[in-house]
Amino acid sequence: MLEKALVGSKAYYRWIFFLLAVISVGVLAYIRQFNLGLGVTGMSRDVSFGFYIGQFTYFVGVAASAVMVVLPYYLHNYKRFGKITILGEFLAIPAVIMCVLFIFVDVGQPIRITNVLLHPTLNAIVFYDVVVLNGYLMLNLIIGWYMLSSEARTVAPPKWLKILIYISIPWAVSIHTVTAFLYCGLPGRHFWLTAITAARFLASAFASGPAFLVILALLVRRCSKFDPGQRAIDGILNIISYAMLINLFFIGLELFTAFYSGIPAEKNSFIYLFAGLDGYHKLVPVMWTSMILAFTSLAALLTPAVRKNENMLIAACLGIHVALWLDKGFGFVIGGFIPNPFDRVTEYWPTINELLVTAGVWAIGFLVLSILYRIAITVKEQSVSTDH
């Protein structure tokens, strides 16, 4: 089936070459980081995770969100999602690959990274994260591939695939839960030390991932003969709206606990993020952009007129996606480090080198996504033409 990725329009090839160019720049930036050390990033003794770990956290959510189309379709036989499910599964694959790459570029001694498997440590959450992420990658590769190749050969998918699909549903929840456990079990990091972290992660993931999926589905419909179906998109928009509402509700719960209790350790990170602390406020515009985008995009999604206008719909979904990306991929991670254990503020901002490495990883993700979607679309277009 892979050969189908090689056939495409001129625009497809231009896009692939553009991605390869971005990847090359990213690789060069990474080589610089490898030689000079992680000091070329904006991270510091006080803010020891930055953009990379933020992106990792965000894309675990995107990967997990495939379950939002997989579960209704396979478990409840929700036929509307029949065509779009493959797009969800094929979005999860590059998302997990990006997660693994973001971890890789973040470690100080990448050559030793296999130590995680050579010395498996059962009390370390990182170990479980590596296990569940790689497991999830394999599950989605196998499921997506067999479903699609069965369709290409117009035969029923093998029966054993059902078992893997059922396993993949709780597995998707597990990857984001374990990712939340990376943060919420650390003594002294009060911003993260909250039982709601995993729930909040899942809620925001089930809004952000499907929002991206809707954008992709609309683009696929514009650029190819494959239509994932308006009713499928409508269904996903409902999921996004509910998940976003629940996510904002959870943020409200966090704010109530922090500010009604009045405990400084609970409040300080929020104050830093939304108002600035001790005269430092680099993240304030980021967080307010995120909040305003979150509320306006949600309001747009709940407006029937917007749902009927494709361009406005893309804008609203992009708004949800960016809002949650800023919140989770930036604010959440940095906020946990501010103030530091000595109650002082050290700020963080990514450097150009760091952004170039990040862009490189994104481009790798988009490359894998483009190849997988190219294949899926070709197969789907063929089954459309045989239908007629």
Next chain:
Amino acid sequence: MSLDRRDFLKITALTALFGLGSASAFKLLSPDEILANVEGAASGQLGMVIDMELFQTPTTIENVIEACNRAHNVPSIDNTKHEIKWIWTEKYENAFPENTSEHLSEELKAKPFLVLCNHCDHPACVRVCPTQATFKRKSDGIVQMDYHRCIGCRFCMAACPYGSRSFNWENPRKYIKDVNPDYPTRTIGVVEKCNFCIERIERGLKPACVDASEGAMVFGKLDDPDSAVRAALATNYAVTRKTDLGTGPNVYYIIGGQEHA
């Protein structure tokens, strides 16, 4: 010279036997056992008491820090974002942020508190390390680092509530003026911190900071009721940092100032 199969097997068997023998010799001389044989060396949790009353001059504190930096090739990096710190000073309000208040005595506000790794009973850094590159030594409770196993994921830095850990954001060797050949320098991309002078304890010595402190820092076995640390704790009111987090820190502070109360 050519070997036939029989000779080859003989040599292999002999080598294997020798190998097994030397392995057990290593086992006999494992660090725990060496320690038990060194006079004054520890078995049971080691701890430290820092008596802030006994620091007479700021120079003593400088000497303490300098002794550690020299003993462990701690680089002096000016960029505060990339600093490596094993033992350093913080104001009271920063060392004990959960226990500070508006109207502290001016004396206490001004006092430089020495902070270092607490070699906790339940170290969060050890719990999160995915490679066991940081671990708690059973014999004496020292939280140790294996610089050659560390992958530089920095999870221990996020987990430590005391800010005791530093990461080598850049090549540290450029920032060491006189390299002490008795202790390794570190490489780029690994985490490091105070090791309670494990290398000196194994030679029956006290930590370098304690030696330089002119009696203001006491070091020893916390489980031994006759030890100097226990004597200091028995007669003074002493506190540990962020006790409520349950990490079980083993560096105690005698804050002093009681005579003015």
